[in-house]
Amino acid sequence: MAQPILNVDNLEVAFSFPDGEYKALQGISFSVEPNEVVGIVGESGCGKSLTSLSVMGILPRNAHITKGDIQLNGEELIGLSEKKWQTLRGQKISMIFQEPMTSLNPLLTIGRQISEVLKKHTRLSKEERKNRTIEIMKEVGLPRAEELYSSYPHQLSGGMRQRVVIAIALVGEADLIIADEPTTALDVTIQAQILELFGEIKRKRNASMLFISHDWGVIRQICDRVLVMYAGYIIEQGPVSEIVNNPKHPYTKGLILSIPDHRKRGEKLHTIAGRVPTLKERKGGCPFADRCAYAMEICRSEYPKSHEVSEQKVSCHLYTQGVGVV
Numbered sequence: 001m002a003q004p005i006l007n008v009d010n011l012e013v014a015f016s017f018p019d020g021e022y023k024a025l026q027g028i029s030f031s032v033e034p035n036e037v038v039g040i041v042g043e044s045g046c047g048k049s050l051t052s053l054s055v056m057g058i059l060p061r062n063a064h065i066t067k068g069d070i071q072l073n074g075e076e077l078i079g080l081s082e083k084k085w086q087t088l089r090g091q092k093i094s095m096i097f098q099e100p101m102t103s104l105n106p107l108l109t110i111g112r113q114i115s116e117v118l119k120k121h122t123r124l125s126k127e128e129r130k131n132r133t134i135e136i137m138k139e140v141g142l143p144r145a146e147e148l149y150s151s152y153p154h155q156l157s158g159g160m161r162q163r164v165v166i167a168i169a170l171v172g173e174a175d176l177i178i179a180d181e182p183t184t185a186l187d188v189t190i191q192a193q194i195l196e197l198f199g200e201i202k203r204k205r206n207a208s209m210l211f212i213s214h215d216w217g218v219i220r221q222i223c224d225r226v227l228v229m230y231a232g233y234i235i236e237q238g239p240v241s242e243i244v245n246n247p248k249h250p251y252t253k254g255l256i257l258s259i260p261d262h263r264k265r266g267e268k269l270h271t272i273a274g275r276v277p278t279l280k281e282r283k284g285g286c287p288f289a290d291r292c293a294y295a296m297e298i299c300r301s302e303y304p305k306s307h308e309v310s311e312q313k314v315s316c317h318l319y320t321q322g323v324g325v326v
């Protein structure tokens with residue numbers, strides 16, 4: 001089997017506060033294989049973005065990795081110098097954030113911002129860089145690319161700005177693209193167009209991507225496999241179709257039942273009672289125990305091991321006990 005593009009093994013991240021250290025990610029293990037799009041799904045505060053920021057080496061100031069490995073094409077990323085990180089970002093890993101203006105410099109033209117990546121990571125001449133930039137602008141569906149080359153971000157709509165960010169992510173031919181809720185800040189019609197563009201990138205470029213979303217519709221459309229996160233753990237992972245049609249973890253089951261379904265119009269939408277515990281509220285045991293209809297005594301004291309059930313990996317004591325979800 002080919003070496004994974006990304007391999008994360010037993011990653012643990014903690015936040016330091018004046019009153020102590022709190023674990024925000026625990027036992028995070030997953031891989032992204034060549035040409036594979038892996039989704040990360042879960043409610044806010046589950047650790048989706050923190051996982052991707054760990055892979056990009058841009059954790060918040062008071063957060064740090066306390067354990068584990070992150071390997072990109074077999075190269076360990078934990079412990080790299082900031083100088084090495086700067087070469088890796090853009091060239092080997094690139095990131096697309098939710099709000100395009102976070103990534104764009106309002107003072108520089110679109111063309112300059114895309115071609116800067118080429119200047120940093122290639123030996124192309126000025127003219128070659130301009131031609132390549134216009135090519136990639138066309139590839140991501142930016143109209144009148146030659147004209148737009150000299151425009152500034154504020155002259156573009158939100159959807160076009162996100163296309164520019166995608167062009168910046170693609171132009172360096174990075175091995176791994178991380179997209180963090182890339183359509184959430186856009187209106188519904190534009191969202192559909194940007195998702196269509198991601199679909200094309202996946203098909204035409206065989207890109208390897210880590211795709212974060214809270215939206216199962218998006219995950220189903222774009223991803224091959226999905227990691228379901230809850231309170232800093234991956235509680236279930238597997239092929240998207242398996243997880244959607246046959247969720248094994250009670251939390252995943254609740255999430256899937258909460259997806260609006262036009263066939264059930266008029267019926268009350270399922271919700272999972274309670275909320276994700278904050279960092280400081282997390283105790284030992286299964287973090288979902290307070291919201292879980294299946295919780296047993298052992299769930300309050302021991303975090304469940306990961307079990308392989310058909311094509312999924314699931315961390316739940318129901319499988320330790322050989323019961324499963326009914």
Ligand code: SF4
Nearest residue numbers: 286289292299316317
């Ligand atoms: Fe529910 Fe226990 Fe499974 Fe957690 S480990 S999801 S509390 S049954």
